[in-house]
Amino acid sequence: MPAVSLPDATGHFDRFGGKFVPEALYAALQQLEEAFVAANADPAFKTELDELLADYTGRPSPVTEARRFSEHAGGATILLKREDLNHTGSHKINNVLGQALLTRRMGKTRVIAETGAGQHGVATATAAALFGLECRVYMGKVDTERQALNVARMRLLGAEVIAVDSGTQTLKDAMNDAMRDWVASVDNTHYLIGSVAGPHPFPMIVREFQRVISTEARAQVLARYGRLPDAVAACVGGGSNALGIFADFIPDTEVGLYGFEAGGEGVDTGRHAATISAGEVGVLHGMRTFVLQNADGQTSESHSISAGLDYPGVGPEHAWLAKTGRASYEPITDSEAMDAFRLLTETEGIMPAIESAHAVAGALKLGRRLTEQGVEKPLILVNLSGRGDKDVDTAIEWFHVDTHGDSSTGAAQ
Amino acid sequence: MTGRRFAEIRAQGRGALVGYLPVGYPDVPISLAAMRALTGEGDAPGVDLVEIGMPYSDPVMDGATIQKAGTRALQRGVRTADVFAAVGAVAATGTPAVVMIYWNLVERYGADAFARDLKNAGGAGLITPDLTPDEAQEWFEASDAHGLDRIFLVSPSSTDDRLARTVSSCRGWVYATSLMGVTGTRTQTSSLAPALVRRIRTLDPEAMVGVGLGVSNGAQAREVAEFADAVIVGSALLNPLLTADDAGRPEDLSGLRTVVADLAAGVRSGTSLASQGLSGS
Numbered sequence: 001m002p003a004v005s006l007p008d009a010t011g012h013f014d015r016f017g018g019k020f021v022p023e024a025l026y027a028a029l030q031q032l033e034e035a036f037v038a039a040n041a042d043p044a045f046k047t048e049l050d051e052l053l054a055d056y057t058g059r060p061s062p063v064t065e066a067r068r069f070s071e072h073a074g075g076a077t078i079l080l081k082r083e084d085l086n087h088t089g090s091h092k093i094n095n096v097l098g099q100a101l102l103t104r105r106m107g108k109t110r111v112i113a114e115t116g117a118g119q120h121g122v123a124t125a126t127a128a129a130l131f132g133l134e135c136r137v138y139m140g141k142v143d144t145e146r147q148a149l150n151v152a153r154m155r156l157l158g159a160e161v162i163a164v165d166s167g168t169q170t171l172k173d174a175m176n177d178a179m180r181d182w183v184a185s186v187d188n189t190h191y192l193i194g195s196v197a198g199p200h201p202f203p204m205i206v207r208e209f210q211r212v213i214s215t216e217a218r219a220q221v222l223a224r225y226g227r228l229p230d231a232v233a234a235c236v237g238g239g240s241n242a243l244g245i246f247a248d249f250i251p252d253t254e255v256g257l258y259g260f261e262a263g264g265e266g267v268d269t270g271r272h273a274a275t276i277s278a279g280e281v282g283v284l285h286g287m288r289t290f291v292l293q294n295a296d297g298q299t300s301e302s303h304s305i306s307a308g309l310d311y312p313g314v315g316p317e318h319a320w321l322a323k324t325g326r327a328s329y330e331p332i333t334d335s336e337a338m339d340a341f342r343l344l345t346e347t348e349g350i351m352p353a354i355e356s357a358h359a360v361a362g363a364l365k366l367g368r369r370l371t372e373q374g375v376e377k378p379l380i381l382v383n384l385s386g387r388g389d390k391d392v393d394t395a396i397e398w399f400h401v402d403t404h405g406d407s408s409t410g411a412a413q
Numbered sequence: 414m415t416g417r418r419f420a421e422i423r424a425q426g427r428g429a430l431v432g433y434l435p436v437g438y439p440d441v442p443i444s445l446a447a448m449r450a451l452t453g454e455g456d457a458p459g460v461d462l463v464e465i466g467m468p469y470s471d472p473v474m475d476g477a478t479i480q481k482a483g484t485r486a487l488q489r490g491v492r493t494a495d496v497f498a499a500v501g502a503v504a505a506t507g508t509p510a511v512v513m514i515y516w517n518l519v520e521r522y523g524a525d526a527f528a529r530d531l532k533n534a535g536g537a538g539l540i541t542p543d544l545t546p547d548e549a550q551e552w553f554e555a556s557d558a559h560g561l562d563r564i565f566l567v568s569p570s571s572t573d574d575r576l577a578r579t580v581s582s583c584r585g586w587v588y589a590t591s592l593m594g595v596t597g598t599r600t601q602t603s604s605l606a607p608a609l610v611r612r613i614r615t616l617d618p619e620a621m622v623g624v625g626l627g628v629s630n631g632a633q634a635r636e637v638a639e640f641a642d643a644v645i646v647g648s649a650l651l652n653p654l655l656t657a658d659d660a661g662r663p664e665d666l667s668g669l670r671t672v673v674a675d676l677a678a679g680v681r682s683g684t685s686l687a688s689q690g691l692s693g694s
Contacts, residue, residue: 010547020516020543022474024568024593026575166480167470179473184594186570283517284471286543296493297521299470 006317011200014323017316019199021286025179028186033201035106040208045101052097053212056130057087059094061213063220063381068347069360076367076378078360079229080350081217081245083385090353090386091213091241092123092194098209100127103190110134110189114178116143116171116237117308117355118150119386120194125159135159138177140170143307149390168301171237171311175285195238196315199286203315210244217381218248230375231256231366234383235358236329237273237309239318241385246327256328259318260362262304263331273302274331275314276322284313290322305334305394306354308386330365332358338398340364341388353386354394360384414537415462415509415562415585416621419642422461428638428680431623432460432673433513433647435468436499437491438482439654439663445502447654450666451673452508458677463503464540464645467496467514474542476597478648482655493518497534504535511562511585513540519552528555538562538585546582556584564588564623567613569605577616586621586643587613591628598648599627607640630672631679638680646676 011017019029039045053059062085066078083091103111111133115121121137128135137154141163144151154161167173175198182191196203196210214232221229232249234242236259249255264272272278275290282291284299292300292312304310321327337354340361345351352360363382370378388395396403422429432451436444453459468483468491475483496512503510512531519527519539531539538561544552546565556563562585567576570593580587591606592599603626610622624637625645637644653668 018548019545020548021545022542022568022590023545023566023575023579024570024590026545026568027570027572030572166477167484172471176471176473180476180595183474186593283520283543285473291517293517293521295521297517298487299517 007200007204011204013317013320016288016319017200017203018288019286020283020288021199022183024183025186025199028182029199029201031106032102032205035102036201036205039102039105049098049101053094057093057097058085059212060216061085063217063224064350066344066348069344072343073364073367073380074371076370076380078363078367079221079379079381080384081213081381083213083241083383084350084352084356084387088119088123088126089389090119090123091210091244091383092120093126094212094244095194095206095209095240096120096123096127096192099190099192099205100131100133103133103192104131106190108188108190110185111192112136112138112178112181112185112189113192113194114138114171114174115194116140116174116310117306117353118143118147118154118390119308119353121159121161122150122153122157124192124194125154125157128159129157136162136181138162138164138174138181140168140174141165142169143171143174146394147307147390170302171307172285172299172313179285195240196243196317197238197285197287197313203287203317206240207243207247207317210240211247213241213244213383214246214248217245221379221381225379227379228252228255229381230370230378231258231380233258233260233359233363233366233380235309235355235385236261236276236314236318237311237355238313239315241383243315243317245381245383246321250326257321257326258362258366259327259329260332260358261329262306262309262358263333263336264303264305266333267331271303272331273304273310273312275312276318276329277331279312287313287316289316289319290314305337306358308353308355309358330362332361336361341395342399345388350384351388352384353388354391356383356385415511418461418509419586419621423642427683428641429461429643430634430676430680431462431464431643431645432650433464433466433645434650435466435479435482435486436495437468437486437489439485439658440489441491441495441498443664445499447666447669448499448503449506450669451650452503452506453673453677457674458681459673460508460677462643463508463510464647465496465499465503465510465512466647467493467512467518469515469518472515474595476595476648478651478655479596482651493522497530500531500534500536509537510535511538511540511564512536513542516541516544524551524555525558528559528561532559532561536561538564540564540588542566546579549582566590567609569593569609576612580613580617580620586623588645589613589622589624589641591624591626594626596626596647598629598652600629602633602636603627606637610641631675631682634676634679635683638683644680
């Protein structure tokens with residue numbers, strides 16, 4: 001793994017990041033940082049992780065040129081980094097396997113996790129099964145209802161799923177409950193955070209375990225096209241898949257980095273999760289970052305059709321990338337994301353997770369815009385962070401898909 | 414300020430009692446009445462320091478009881494500025510008040526403005542559950558400028574280095590969380606607390622130490638007062654308010670008064686070990 005320049009020694013990306021946590025967790029954060037630094041310097045750790053990523057996850061994931069889909073992108077060529085093909089169906093497994101190895105190195109026997117869409121929960125439950133760890137996943141009650149399939153998967157994998165009914169009953173409240181659990185269980189338990197969010201060192205560790213996405217993709221694009229992409233696009237909730245595909249491109253200043261946030265029903269309606277586009281600097285879940293909050297600093301409720309993006313904060317490195325201008329962040333509405341979900345499915349036979357569909361929708365807009373700006377045949381690399389199987393129920397409802405009749409297309413507009 | 418108060422009480426041969434209630438629950442006016450009830454009415458003894466909690470949307474240090482009250486208080490419209498009214502109401506009784514608040518709310522208000530308004534309302538200091546000295550530069554400056562106590566938390570898991578740094582960063586007293594966990598009542602007092610208090614005293618023999626988390630009744634308060642300067646009670650005081658609210662009698666403070674009387678008697682019934690060295694002076 002390349003040298004880590006930021007965060008600084010105290011976990012800050014300039015003014016963002018840090019550790020705003022109860023004192024009880026400091027010792028565990030310190031232990032985790034030390035374990036990570038030691039593992040990073042240990043060739044045996046890297047070998048074991050690389051073997052798992054190859055033989056268990058199925059890496060490297062391919063880059064697919066989306067030819068028919070690209071016809072809708074204003075002359076751009078859209079490339080899909082296929083994290084949807086990973087074991088468990090998303091990029092989440094990359095980080096989970098790394099942290100599971102760290103858990104074992106720290107001598108801990110239990111993992112807890114928060115999950116929104118359930119992808120991180122499923123990945124954590126999977127690794128727990130593989131490593132023989134006890135596992136509990138906290139999930140907002142609202143999310144357990146809209147992602148019932150993933151709840152069943154986690155339970156079949158042997159994990160205990162807790163439906164969190166406090167607060168807004170979504171991802172942020174799941175994270176609160178996971179932190180409360182950790183305060184009481186830190187002796188034998190690792191909190192396996194799934195995003196580049198939370199107190200230091202989590203944003204750094206998760207980024208480094210997701211970096212493999214951009215390391216592979218950069219080499220794959222260079223090998224096939226003889227040049228770097230003009231733009232890299234990803235959806236951003238907490239932001240782990242985005243930092244994964246941004247990481248190795250950050251020094252390539254000629255490559256535009258674009259994060260697409262959940263615009264929900266529209267940023268001007270107030271019902272969205274576009275944290276960087278519409279939030280203000282504050283402290284949430286142990287980090288200083290952009291937060292959707294009211295005038296008093298109480299966290300606002302976020303809204304998105306995608307449970308995985310329905311989060312009122314964002315990883316501190318994204319806040320920093322936005323502030324420095326290295327990356328740009330824009331909202332994509334529910335309806336734009338669902339249109340892209342359908343278009344990609346119908347033109348490529350690839351059904352994206354609704355989270356990833358935000359990036360796909362963003363790439364469509366970006367392709368048209370770059371072409372208008374005079375960029376010739378722009379090459380846009382999109383992180384297809386997960387597959388859409390879990391979202392079929394949502395799609396059935398959104399598109400009024402006929403599941404009972406004998407219509408040959410199975411769909412009605 | 415509050416530390417000197419604890420020392421005076423210790424000199425009387427007992428531990429101090431700190432009572433926590435959130436502002437705005439069951440509503441703002443009743444919460445102020447409840448805090449006055451905490452301080453003791455008439456001849457009845459009450460708490461020696463009121464810890465006024467500010468409800469927050471994401472209270473990671475709090476268990477189910479305080480979360481429930483906080484969520485309801487926010488739904489019923491409590492605002493950060495209501496804290497200052499509560500501080501004023503408590504200060505008017507002659508019992509000192511400190512505020513327990515999550516950092517984003519202070520940062521949003523402005524650390525210096527918050528410190529100024531807290532001081533003007535008659536407040537003595539701040540307890541910051543999710544702000545440690547590591548991230549507290551702004552709070553050091555504001556609390557110095559306005560002469561406020563700053564009470565940081567220490568934990569059984571704190572390393573010696575961190576313990577030393579945190580204890581020396583505190584002004585007033587040190588909040589020792591007695592166990593690894595969040596707020597809420599427990600059936601037994603923690604076995605980890607006495608060792609933690611000893612570690613703090615070894616570092617700084619003059620440090621005043623309050624012990625919180627899990628204390629439910631007078632007997633437990635008495636046990637903790639045997640080795641700590643102050644006993645902090647929260648959820649046990651809030652439970653009767655939740656019961657009254659659920660029964661449709663939110664203004665009924667009788668259950669709260671009963672708990673206060675039991676706790677106040679508890680800290681007065683023991684022989685404070687801490688006081689023994691002072692008993693001849």
